[in-house]
Amino acid sequence: MSFSTSLPEPFSQITIPKNYIGPILISGILFAAHISFGILDTWTKLFSAIGAAFITELLLHRFVTGKWRDISSAYVSGISAGILVRSPMIWPFALCAAISIASKYVFRYKGTHIFNPTNFGIVVMIIIASDSMAVLSIQWGNNMWAMLVIWIVGLITISKVNRFNICATYVAGFLFFAWIRSIYTGGSFMAEAAPLTGPMYQLFVLFMITDPKTTLSTKMGQNVVAFLIAFVELFFRLGEAVYAPFYALFIVGPIALIFEKWWNERKQDAASVVR
């Protein structure tokens, strides 16, 4: 099985390793957004997050396994924390990144981590440090073309790594439940759907719920989980939680992973008994 993805002509000679697609995509979005809107207060905060992610990953992995490891996923976690965390101080950026990475070594089931690292870091930071930070939600540009470009480029790239179905299911689920909410609350559908057009969701949909390490292995499973995230988010939104999608993924993600592993083991056990 190839772990690379081909680029269109005339770049067909160049292949990008699959695990670098995420880092390259998120870097591209970040630089585009920064050039367009200057979304990064300072580079220092971003580099603090990336640096903390690298250090935590390298040290913990070395300590636990005795080996050094590739830091591409730490880069994604660090850069995600650098974008998602909003604080005038530097330490929340570094701490969020460090907690994100550390969670991978603490919350494990059958050999793999069960939380999306950045999602875990963000949710925990909201709980323990809300007086010092917020999460990117309303602090970005509101330009339609920039939004469309990010969505289109992001979705094309995501489809290259076979995760388009997750994004599409989640977006469809979100819009469906936005409609339900608008009926239930009597508010306008536009207001309910508005968050989907914002930057927080671009990152959430393109990166968090599509993270290969914390998504299910089957398309059906992925779609069900994406829909369930939108469903659980419905209740958080009815409870007026600003960061509803993060909470929903925080709950649904690990349960789904544990269930899949348990289900697969059960099936294997049944198969071995039959043999």
Added chain:
Amino acid sequence: MNKDLIKKVTVLLIFVLLLSVPYLMKTYDEFVNAEYFDSMEEVQERYGFYLVDITAETGINFTHQRATVDDRLNHILPQISSVGASVSVVDFNNNGLPDLYFTSSEFGSMNALYRNNGDGTFTDVADAMGIADLNIPGLGASMGAVWGDFNNSGYEDLLLIRWGKPELYRNDDGVGFTRVTDEAGMPGHINANSAFWFDYNNNGYLDLFIGGYYHEDVNLFELSDTRMMPDSYEYATNGGLNYLLENQGDGTFRDVSEESGLQETRRWTLAAAAADINNSGFPDIVLANDYGVDELFLNDGNGRFRNVSQEAGLGFVPKSGMSVAFGDIMNRGQFAIYITNISEAGVLMQGNNLWVPARRSSGDVPRYRNAAGNMGVEIGEWGYGGQFVDLNNNGNLDLYVANGYVSGEPGTDYWYDYSRVVGGNRNIIIDAVNWPAMDGRNFSGYQTNKIWLNDGAGRFREVANVVGGALNLDSRAVAYADLFGTGAMDIIVANQHQPVKIYRNHVTIDHNWVSFRLEGRAANRSAIGAKVLLHWHDKQTLKMVSGGDAFASQSQRPVHFGIGTTDIVEKAEIFWPSGEIQVIENPELNRVHHIIEPQATVSN
């Protein structure tokens, strides 16, 4: 097996340690700053002052009433009509006592001019003077007022800004006011929330800056279109134009806004102030823009202003600018710039900006860096007026910062709905119809104003709860003045849709002070723009006469310096806008000196 367990436990401990970092930091901070006092005398001994709410004793009984706008905005009325409470200090009758002017906004509600009776009480004379009934359908709702002697008559005239037509009232020798709006050539409808007087061309006549917030085509009282909200929460480009009105010296003003370069952007200017920050001899302009970046316009002395915001380092990070104040916080003869923004725990953490001159500043464009975090004045809450004032007369400028947006029903919160819309696409956020109804909900209300004391060594300490100034109304404008002739800066706070508060300042008698009431001759008579550099105790403290600053406020005209226990001042250098430099050697302490350009005269 044991090795594995040790590794797991170690990783777990590291994880727990990471989780506990915020708690440990907070606990340490509380431990270091814990202080308990048995009496206000102990507070005075510790901090050099305390504040007492004496509003009732002064006879000032003024409550701001917010404007009622078009019915189509009713669902978000509290946030649309979230401004309009203002305060300006003026000695309108030249009796040496500071008087107070407050604005209301609802049509039919009255503005107030409280004359200082000199005995600790005030009397509202606005109606008798003809400047009370100024909230009129068709003309507009008051948003603020600034005073300046535009005709150099010796009496301070009134500029009233509104969501509507600005009004100019000439002061008739302190016994009445005459409306001269039309003959003076004031512009038409502006949704203005900021204005100041300054002599931008140093010709001896005061000019006017008026900042637009909503687009000037928007009539908030009769909307033609609900697409009048900002088109972005942080990069909005559809705000009102800013205006520069040049005083012709004959009682008229000429609109030079476009040629001056001040209309190149359409940001949502909420506060503005002027100071000669690059020592060019001409006043420059700093704008605090809501939904955008701070802006700095340098005055080239030839009628043009150059936007150097990015070059100067303060035009990069978009926030929600609400107030502009200048202060020499390090006693180095340089102004820092304080701009308030929004910090709401867990939702929006912009942090206030304290722009301090960078060491590598050179040439005509000064460089600034944001030192708010390092100096401890970054995290306010939903900030409005942020005013530099030396509260304890120790020679270090302190900060009073108004906080609080809309105090609604306790236990409710509008932030969720707000965050949904303002994070959305341009076509959603721009239309008021898409904004969820507030339904009386609380929106960053009941927040406490901050009082940050400057330790003179680069750190500020928050003491509002200790010194008696912990006001938790929806405060907007903050002004200071020596209301009772004690040599202490008292605090006046105008609150949105709520009563005004007056705080009397009790400063320790150990701390000396000196004040200068300036009167221009070649320069404008109000001496607005004049700078005073005080040389004392190996320090150089710079202050200036302001024509309006912070948020919708204007403080006392005399330039006041606290000097702590120092008992001698070497000299005061006065830099008049006309270019004249005057030196006062060893000014007598603990008194107000009346200085007339160009030579000093006897104090009052």
